[in-house]
Amino acid sequence: MSKNTVSDRFRxxxxxxxxxxKFVDEEDGxxxxxxxxxxxxxxxxxxxxxxxxxxxxLKNPPINTKNQNVKERxxxxxxxxxxSFKSSDIEKGVQSLDKNGVDLLMKYIYKGxxxxxxxxxxxxxxxxxxxLSAGGVGCIVRVLTARKTV
Amino acid sequence: MxxxxxxxEPLSCHAWNKDKTQLAVSPNNNVVSIxxxxxxxxxxxxxxxxxxxxxxxxxxxxxxKRNLKTHLFKRDGVWKPTLVLVxxxxxxxxxxxxxxxxxxxLGSAARLISVCYFEKENDWWLSKHIKKAIRSTVxxxxxxxNNILLAAGSSDLDCRVFSAYIKDIEDKPGPTAWGAKMPFxxxxxxxxxxxxxxxxxSFSPSGDQLALVTHSSSLVVVDAAxxxxxxxxxxxxxxLMSVLYVSPTEIVAxxxxxxxxxxxxxxxxxxxxxxKLDIPKQASKGSMxxxxxxxxxxxxxxxxxMNDLNALHQNSITQLRVYSGERARIEKYSxxxxxxxxxxxxFKVTVIKGCLVHRTAVK
Numbered sequence: 001m002s003k004n005t006v007s008d009r010f011r012x013x014x015x016x017x018x019x020x021x022k023f024v025d026e027e028d029g030x031x032x033x034x035x036x037x038x039x040x041x042x043x044x045x046x047x048x049x050x051x052x053x054x055x056x057x058l059k060n061p062p063i064n065t066k067n068q069n070v071k072e073r074x075x076x077x078x079x080x081x082x083x084s085f086k087s088s089d090i091e092k093g094v095q096s097l098d099k100n101g102v103d104l105l106m107k108y109i110y111k112g113x114x115x116x117x118x119x120x121x122x123x124x125x126x127x128x129x130x131x132l133s134a135g136g137v138g139c140i141v142r143v144l145t146a147r148k149t150v
Numbered sequence: 151m152x153x154x155x156x157x158x159e160p161l162s163c164h165a166w167n168k169d170k171t172q173l174a175v176s177p178n179n180n181v182v183s184i185x186x187x188x189x190x191x192x193x194x195x196x197x198x199x200x201x202x203x204x205x206x207x208x209x210x211x212x213x214x215k216r217n218l219k220t221h222l223f224k225r226d227g228v229w230k231p232t233l234v235l236v237x238x239x240x241x242x243x244x245x246x247x248x249x250x251x252x253x254x255x256l257g258s259a260a261r262l263i264s265v266c267y268f269e270k271e272n273d274w275w276l277s278k279h280i281k282k283a284i285r286s287t288v289x290x291x292x293x294x295x296n297n298i299l300l301a302a303g304s305s306d307l308d309c310r311v312f313s314a315y316i317k318d319i320e321d322k323p324g325p326t327a328w329g330a331k332m333p334f335x336x337x338x339x340x341x342x343x344x345x346x347x348x349x350x351x352s353f354s355p356s357g358d359q360l361a362l363v364t365h366s367s368s369l370v371v372v373d374a375a376x377x378x379x380x381x382x383x384x385x386x387x388x389x390l391m392s393v394l395y396v397s398p399t400e401i402v403a404x405x406x407x408x409x410x411x412x413x414x415x416x417x418x419x420x421x422x423x424x425x426k427l428d429i430p431k432q433a434s435k436g437s438m439x440x441x442x443x444x445x446x447x448x449x450x451x452x453x454x455x456m457n458d459l460n461a462l463h464q465n466s467i468t469q470l471r472v473y474s475g476e477r478a479r480i481e482k483y484s485x486x487x488x489x490x491x492x493x494x495x496x497f498k499v500t501v502i503k504g505c506l507v508h509r510t511a512v513k
Contacts, residue, residue, distance in 0.1 A: 021261070023286050023306060099384060136386020138367035145346040145366040147307070 025147055035062040035074035045084055054093050057081045058104050063148045071111075071150060078108045083123050094130040102135040107143050107150050153462055155491045236264045236277050246291045252319055255300050257288030263302055265314045265334075280312050280335045290350045294357040295477065298323040298332060301360050303348025309362045309372075311339035327358045327374035341372055341380055350393045352401070355478035359415065361401050363390040369403060371415045379418045387411075392470040396480035396497050402427065404467040404485055410495060427495065428461045465489035 016022060036057045044053035057078050062070045085093055097105060109131060112124045131139065143149070236242070240260035247254045253267035256277075261284045266277040286306035293300055293314075300314040313332035315323060329338040339360075346365030353360055358375040368384040390405035404410040409428035415421045465488035473494055475481030486492045 103384070137388055138384060138386040141365070141367045141389055142345070142384065145364075 034060065035070050036060050036077055038073070038077060041077055041081060045081060050081070050085055050089065051093060051096055053081045053084070054096070055101075058097070058101055058108075061104055061107075061150050063150060074150060075108060075111050075115075079112055079120055079123075082108075082112075082127055083119070087126060090126055091130050094127070094134050097134075099135070102131055103139055103142050104150070106131050106135060106139045107146065110143050111150055153491055153493045235275070236266065237279070238262065238264060240287075243287060243289060244291050246293055248293045248297050248314075249295055250297045252297075253314070253316060255291050255293070255314060257291050257302060257304075259287040261286060261288070263288055263291070263300065263312065263314075265300070265316065267316050267319050269318065278316065278334060280314070282312075282335055282337055283308075283310060283340060289347060292351045292353050292360075294326070294328075294353050295355065296323055296326060296357060299326065299328060299338065299353075299357070301351040301353060301362075303344075303351045303362055303364075305347040307343050307346060307348070307364075309339075309341040309344055309348045309351060309360070309370075310337060311360065312337055328378075339372065339374075339378055341370070344368075344370055345382075345384075346389070349389070349391045349405070350403075352393045352395045354395045355398050359395075361393050361395055361403075361415070363393045363403050363405070365389045369393065369401070369413055369421065371401075371421050373415075373418055376418045381415070381419055381421045383413065383421045383423065385411075385423065391466065391468055392485075394470045394472065394480070394483055396475075396483065398478060400424070400497075402470065402483065402497065404470055406466040408463045408466060408487065409461045410467070410470065410485060427497075428463075462493050463487040463489055463491060 036059050041053055041057045044050075044056055057074075062074050065071070094102065094105070105127070109124050109128050112120055236256060236258075238256075238258045238260040240258055242256050242258045242264075244257040245254055253265055256264040256266065258264065261281065263280040263284070264277045265280065266275050268274075269276050280300075280302075284302070284304055284306070285308075286304055288302050288304045290303040291300060294311075297320065298313055298315045299311055301309065301311045303309045311328055313329075313334060313336040315332050315334050317334075323332055329336070332338070341362070344362060344364045344366075345368055348362050348364050351360060351362045358373065360372045360374070362370050362372070364370070366384070367387060367389045368382055369390065370380055370382040372378055372380045388406035390403040390407075390411070392405065393401060393403040396402050399414055399416060401413045401415060402410050403413065409426055412424040412427050413421060414424050463485065467485045467487040470483055470485050472480055473482035473484045475497075480497055482494055482496050484492055484494045
């Protein structure tokens with residue numbers, strides 16, 4: 001056997017990177033997106049004004065940014081708000097959102113499913129059920145097809 | 151409405167000949183079957199097998215493609231192939247004849263559109279390529295009624311309108327709402343980030359509006375008469391695969407939900423869902439024996455004997471085509487789906503008391 005077969009470093013080359021026709025997603029300047037305002041949301045939760053907290057936490061979603069910390073912070077905040085809702089109020093919460101709000105909520109829900117913590121999945125499943133009846137399967141399809149997500 | 155079943159294989163596309171007595175369908179392989187209408191049944195008259203790849207569309211003469219060439223079938227009683235060299239290095243995905251049928255456009259995975267026309271001098275088909283701005287596979291095409299403009303939906307999430315003006319075979323076009331200068335390959339509209347792959351595009355009868363459906367379960371209408379403004383409508387259903395403008399304001403679209411839907415566009419910002427066009431037949435629950443009842447409960451945890459979807463098609467609809475009626479008032483359209491069946495639907499417009507125009511769709 002010749003010397004050439006000894007090294008297998010060539011197997012680790014990512015050939016797609018060298019493809020000139022590679023499809024690159026368009027960059028949308030996302031550096032300014034900081035996610036929902038933590039202070040505002042926290043104060044609203046403390047006041048018990050959960051509907052407002054829900055609206056506030058769905059503002060400024062960090063969709064275009066590449067900064068993972070911002071995204072994780074946003075997700076944590078959303079989870080906090082969703083967990084503070086009483087089960088019976090979840091439906092009202094979903095009703096108070098418009099179409100885009102429901103789509104965004106569904107994106108956060110699925111993001112939350114990705115990293116389950118103690119009780120998060122149970123809460124998220126309740127929200128998922130209500131969001132599904134409001135947004136339909138189209139809403140879930142949009143979570144799956146979105147190239148830039150929270 | 152009438153349903154015809156062509157076996158169990160999914161049908162990827164279909165096309166009618168001019169007087170609608172012949173239908174060509176392609177189950178998901180490289181054979182096209184031509185069926186002749188014989189009363190209520192369809193008789194297979196010919197099978198065309200000389201090509202290697204999926205058929206994706208045709209018209210009065212048939213077109214198949216894959217790789218570097220396109221076979222054009224000309225009809226003299228029997229379909230015969232003619233070769234068209236297209237010079238693409240990836241698969242062809244979609245094809246559409248222009249309204250005057252003097253040229254056709256071929257979309258491909260080679261990120262380009264090939265516009266082919268017949269050059270009389272040398273008695274062969276030539277092709278010209280449109281490559282500008284396309285970054286991924288072209289999934290769908292539609293011609294503007296003026297025979298010059300071409301809309302292309304692509305998997306790079308964008309929809310574009312190009313000029314496919316071939317000066318060798320046609321006169322210079324007059325200005326339209328989409329633009330005045332139209333040299334070949336000119337990009338007149340780039341609708342970016344439609345949300346998902348653009349599965350199907352359709353111009354309105356006047357050509358001033360363009361409807362497109364995407365994989366993100368939404369329908370968008372771009373209105374050239376109002377500054378190329380785009381009005382999106384997100385649906386809460388599964389993605390639509392095919393869209394058809396049936397009148398100046400009504401749009402029919404169908405897809406993975408297995409039923410056609412009707413939408414209405416009245417102007418910028420006024421795109422709305424009208425209704426589902428498949429009225430499910432009333433399920434007649436025949437008397438079930440007690441034995442069957444418990445057997446169902448055991449097997450399926452339900453005593454419901456319904457195995458079928460409550461709709462005509464039992465699987466995703468892959469394509470809609472005009473069946474009869476002129477462009478501005480389609481009377482009938484046909485759909486094929488993955489369940490191997492083709493259905494002809496009627497679209498009725500009825501006028502009530504002379505003032506309100508009430509549209510219903512009757513199967």
